[in-house]
Amino acid sequence: MEKFTTLTGVAAPLMEANINTDIIIPIKRLVGTDRSTMGAYAFEPWRYRSEGVENPDFVLNQDGYRDATILIAGPNFACGSSREGAVWALDGIGIKAVIAPSFGGIFFNNCFQSGILPIVLAPDVVDDFAARAGPGAAFTIDLEALAITPPNGQPVAFEVEPFRRAALLAGLDDVGMTLKRADEIAAFQDADRVDRPWIYPA
Amino acid sequence: MTGPQTLFDKVWDAHVVADLGGGMNLIHVDRILLHDLSGLRALRMLKDQGHAVRHPELCFAAPDHTVSSDPATGGVGGFHETCVVPLAEMTAAAGIRHYAMGERGFGILHVMGPELGVTLPGATLVCGDSHTCTHGGVGAFAMGIGSSELVHAMVTQTLMQRKPKRLRVTFDGALPDWVSAKDMILHVIGREGAASGDGHAVEYAGQAIRSMSVEGRMTICNLSIEMGAKIGMVAPDDTVFAYLEGRDHAPKGAQWDAAVAHWRGLATDAGAAFDTEVDVDVADVKPQITWGTSPEHVIAVDGRVPDPDAAPDAEHAHALREAQAYAGLAPGEPIEGVGIQWVFIGSCTNSRVEDLRAAARVLDGRKVAEGVRAWAVPGSEQTKADAEAEGLDRVFKDAGFEWRLPGCSLCVGANGENVPAGERCVSTSNRNFVGRQGPGSRTHLASPAMAAAAAVTGRVTDVRKLMDGEA
Incomplete structure (x- = not known):
């Protein structure tokens, strides 16, 4: 997985509450397709008026936001369907971090699988960031220092689970890390087969 | 012995393989369900990464998402060759039990899992589908995950998770005529909001749940994700045991008796603390x-x-x-x-x-x-x-x-x-x-x-x- 250390880039505000993963990537773009194709369909229902015709009202179609690498979002961002294509679609348009008051729980975990950083901040801080997120205005996210510096503002601290932070900084792969614990898993299962034999079919 | 515990705490504690530090845990996964979109994708990712399925006998598959429901097609829709057939082939190669359309046992994974006794009380179950919380209706700790996490589960039989907070929704009172489980849970989502369950595992409790069928409980748990909660559960009781006994994959004989004895101990203890409590008098609920x-x-x-x-x-x-x-x-x-x-x-x-x-x-x-x-x-x-x-x-x-x-x-x-x-x-x-x-x-x-x-x-x-x- 790609490492995440610091990120400096434009942030696009998408402040509506409860933006769901059906909006981030419609299901028809997931059926029988490759993840590398999904960026073209990120936010398709909002980004296009019809096939291939951009909606000029959508923030990511506006000058100064097209190259955004950060999203600033409303509460419960990416709720709904578990589709990991939502992360792959954001990755496909170059989004590397999302800042919101809260996230859909499945999406939140999915982000770490692709080296995208979801950051939870208090609603008033997110609102302030959204107000500062002008076209072309750069934010800097420093994962080592756990601080975000908004345009014309002071650094704001944020938290990431230490385990997740370490994995992102080193670009570690979850499966690889867990496979190192194969003995612990086997020991758990040996004991569990005695406690709950019905879980393990003969 | 710890103090009084919730249903969720008991099931969580029984599945912790390792403390990863910083609030993260490695949790054992007892059952994995695979469908024709995320399940197929995960099988391909796993193969591309050069891994093997650790416990194919704990995995079950069915192509519920892309099959046609038109009787004239016999279930063969536009994605038969791209999704349905490859799922059958890849699960066969991995030694995973696959239920084909038309076969007894086939269905929507969240309907067939409990129906086949694949889903059991107190078990952890994952699927690449957000409505996996449905299985909580029989007392399982079940949640939707992404394809990468599904690969992790298939390769290691575990998942990395942060322990969620606990939310209890208590439904008391008598349900009016023509008001159903669906109305109860929609009413809660309308009142509390689509993000109200973020970061929580939900337990549904109260007299209106105790007197409800397993089917109704699954409907309620199904919509947990629509209030932001990945997990919804109901404590298993005699209604659940009667529903599960004798089903294809449910334990049999002495093992059944031992399982039921274990499951009876899972209910939330009196005095156990929840992070959030929501109370609903169902007598006030109208069709939604x-x-x-x-x-x-x-x-x-x-x-x-x-x-x-x-x-x-x-x-x-x-x-x-x-x-x-x-x-x-x-x-x-x-x-x-x-x-x-x-x-x-x-x-x-x-x-x-x-x-x-x-x-x-x-x-x-x-x-x-x-x-x-x-x-x-x-x-x-x-x-x-x-x-x-x-x-x-x-x-x-x-x-x-x-x-x-x-x-x-x-x-x-x-x-x-x-x-x-x-x-x-x-x-x-x-x-x-x-x-x-x-x-x-x-x-x-x-x-x-x-x-x-x-x-x-x-x-x-x-x-x-x-x-x-x-x-």
């Missing part, structure tokens, strides 16, 4: 229906579309206006009487035999209104056979419904089955998102009885009025 583009956009059937000017802030007002524009409804408009073109009775929320019975009670002796296309899609082959044995299929067909083949069908728009743009569908499914049932489609979520009532009048209808005197 959604008007907008989030499950929290829900009102009682005698209610009116809300006024954005009365919203708490500009963002909320904007969201309401956008939803009303999409839905083609005006502020203050009564929802009752709004004309509809489609009715869908199905999905992992409401496609079990009890749901079909509730709809059939309304449809018996009535006809689907002119201009309405109405589908009944049983959740599994077993449900379909059970319903046909009771003659429910005749009631649906005589009323003018199409009686179709099991699958996700019109809930998800992944199989070529769509509601046309601009048309309105009263649906027993779980999401009314923009474009959910097809680009431009307008979805109104409701119970099976409410959906049946709308089918016969061609309008959003209060089933209590339609059935006045027949309760």
Whole structure:
């Protein structure tokens, strides 16, 4: 997985509450397709008026936001369907971090699988960031220092689970890390087969 | 011995393989379900990464998302070659039990899992589908995950998770006639909001849950994700044990007795603490229906579309206006009487035999209104056979419904089955998102009885009025 250390880039505000993963990537773009194709369909229902015709009202179609690498979002961002294509679609348009008051729980975990950083901040801080997120205005996210510096503002601290932070900084792969614990898993299962034999079919 | 514990704490603690530090844990996964979109994708990712499935005997698969529900096709839809066939081939190669369409046992994974006894109380179960929380209806700790996490689960039989907070929703009181499990949970989502369960595992408790069937409990757990909670559970009790005993994959003989003894100890202890508590008197709940583009956009059937000017802030007002524009409804408009073109009775929320019975009670002796296309899609082959044995299929067909083949069908728009743009569908499914049932489609979520009532009048209808005197 790609490492995440610091990120400096434009942030696009998408402040509506409860933006769901059906909006981030419609299901028809997931059926029988490759993840590398999904960026073209990120936010398709909002980004296009019809096939291939951009909606000029959508923030990511506006000058100064097209190259955004950060999203600033409303509460419960990416709720709904578990589709990991939502992360792959954001990755496909170059989004590397999302800042919101809260996230859909499945999406939140999915982000770490692709080296995208979801950051939870208090609603008033997110609102302030959204107000500062002008076209072309750069934010800097420093994962080592756990601080975000908004345009014309002071650094704001944020938290990431230490385990997740370490994995992102080193670009570690979850499966690889867990496979190192194969003995612990086997020991758990040996004991569990005695406690709950019905879980393990003969 | 620790202090009093919740159902969720007990099940969580029994599955911790390792503390990873910083609040993260490695959790054992007891059951993995694979479908034809995320499951197939995960199998391919696993193969590309050069890994093997650690415990194929703990995995179960079925192609529920992309199969056709049209009886004329025999289930073969437009994605048969790209999704259905590869899932069968890859699970066979991995030694995973696969249920093919048409086979006894096949169905929507969240219907067939409990039906086959694959889902067990106190077990952890994952699937690449957010409605995996449904399985909590039998007391499982079940949640949806992404494809990468699914690979992790298949390769290691574990998942990395942060322990969620605990939320209890207590439903007390007696449920009025024609008010169902679906109405109870939609009422909670409307009152508390679509993000109210973020970061929580939900336990549903109270007298109205204890007296409810397993099917109803699954409907309630199914919508946990629509209030933001990945996990919803009901403590297993005699109702659950009677439901599971004798099912294909349920434990047998002495092992069954040992399992039941274990499961009886899982209920939340008196005095156990929850991070959040929500109390609902179900006597106050009326038949619910959604008007907008989030499950929290829900009102009682005698209610009116809300006024954005009365919203708490500009963002909320904007969201309401956008939803009303999409839905083609005006502020203050009564929802009752709004004309509809489609009715869908199905999905992992409401496609079990009890749901079909509730709809059939309304449809018996009535006809689907002119201009309405109405589908009944049983959740599994077993449900379909059970319903046909009771003659429910005749009631649906005589009323003018199409009686179709099991699958996700019109809930998800992944199989070529769509509601046309601009048309309105009263649906027993779980999401009314923009474009959910097809680009431009307008979805109104409701119970099976409410959906049946709308089918016969061609309008959003209060089933209590339609059935006045027949309760």
